Amino acid sequence: MSVESRFEEIGILKEIAELLNEGTDTKDVLAGVLNRLLQVTGLQTGWIFLIDESGAFQLAADEALPPALASENKWRMCQGTCWCVNKYNNHQLNKASNIMECKRIEEVIEEKAGETCGLTHHATVPLRAGKERFGILNIGSPNKTHFEKNELALLEAVAYQIGTALKRIKLTQREQETALVAERNRLARDLHDSVNQLLFSLSLTARAGMEMTKNDEIKQTFSYMQDLSQEALGEMRALIWQLRPLGLENGLVSALRSYADMLGLSIETKVTGAANIPGKVEEALWRIGQEALGNCKKHSQATEAFLFFHTSKDGVTMTIKDKGCGFHYEEHLDIPSLGLKNMNSRTAALNGIFQLKSKPGSGTEIQIHIPF
Incomplete structure (x- = not known):
């Protein structure tokens, strides 16, 4: 050379x-x-x-x-x-x-x-x-x-x-994922300490104004303000939950149970197996669980949900179902909503399997299996 x-x-x-x-x-x-x-x-x-x-x-x-x-x-x-x-x-x-x-x-x-x-x-x-x-x-x-x-x-x-x-x-x-979690926690604290408290104060002020006036039109206006502030409080609490789930330090199932309670859903849980879940998998399951429980509340017309959670040394399986109104779906069809597509995408990103079952009048079931 x-x-x-x-x-x-x-x-x-x-x-x-x-x-x-x-x-x-x-x-x-x-x-x-x-x-x-x-x-x-x-x-x-x-x-x-x-x-x-x-x-x-x-x-x-x-x-x-x-x-x-x-x-x-x-x-x-x-x-x-x-x-x-x-x-x-x-x-x-x-x-x-x-x-x-x-x-x-x-x-x-x-x-x-x-x-x-x-x-x-x-x-x-x-x-x-x-x-x-x-x-x-x-x-x-x-x-x-x-x-x-x-x-x-x-x-x-x-x-x-x-x-x-x-x-x-x-x-x-x-390191970037850790920094992202820290930033989410900071933003959740700021929202709770500032916007959340302002909305709560607005609700109390509207209630006080409604009790102080005898004018029916003004009462109606204050009542409307209170309803809006309560609705905004609910949305803010849900946003804070999405940024930083209270109770996740006690385990994913505990956090999802608390989230369902915050939504006003009664939830039955069953847990089998034992294994340490990687942080990335836990984060994905938390986001999928949020979306699934949110769908139960918004669309199923049901007040109860069921969560089954199984872990092993090879992976984790999470099933969430309800007995609500359901909808028409067959496996060969495209997934019908953006929320369900997001669940599927999060699962696929971790080489997992996403399954959806639903029929009108028979409720909806999603099952996620993620290997690790």
Whole structure:
């Protein structure tokens, strides 16, 4: 390697280090690093799978995939199984490794499903930071069936940098979530101490004015003011609850029970299992529970709701149902309201399953299962 080439390689490695040190968006960082890594190695194709604790993978970045793998929105890369992911999940992949052949490419060739551009093999490197694992980096090139030790060593060094950056991004996101919770709590306190108290004072003033006057028209005006202030107080209490649920420190079920009481709903609860729920999951279930109980109050014409909560080491299942008026819904139909769509979106964001059942006259039931 010439001196100029060596300097170019060092420059690209420096770019990779800077990108990993400064980036905050996972997919942008991984795409940029993969592009630079292929430049420095002279290889042509690469992709990165992020793999969660349950073993589920997602294609997070790719570069120059052959047409057979890139076609139809890269569906072959986004589903199915492959040897490298299986080895990773079985804890058999602890360092940079030569993979004999790519299973996805093999299937394409067998099915004659498209052009592979000579790509048959790839190296696989786990992405780690200490004992924490994040996924795998795959690198290949047409007609290349073996990777030398120095090539694997370079890939392993970059993969370790990627793992460290992913850990940093994860910690940064956690700090941002903590700061968001703190800001919500501050705003809830401010609303309670200022706007809430002003509305309460307005209600008392309107009541006093109504008792002091003998003029029927003025009495009616004060009565209307009192009704409006009471309604605004109710809306404000609900908003404060959404920002900072009183009782969540005592558990999610306790908080939802208190929220139902605040809405004027009688709620029956049943809890089974025991496990620590991750904060992100608890937050999502709290928001979903709020929406579901709010729907019971506003739309079901029922005064009772039922909450069933089951936790295990693998995940949590929450069911909320009522015996209200219900509505027509079938699974193949689009979810009918924005609130229900939000519940579904929150569940899907955590790789969960959202189920909705409702019939006119038979009430409504939602069930959420979120793995962890």
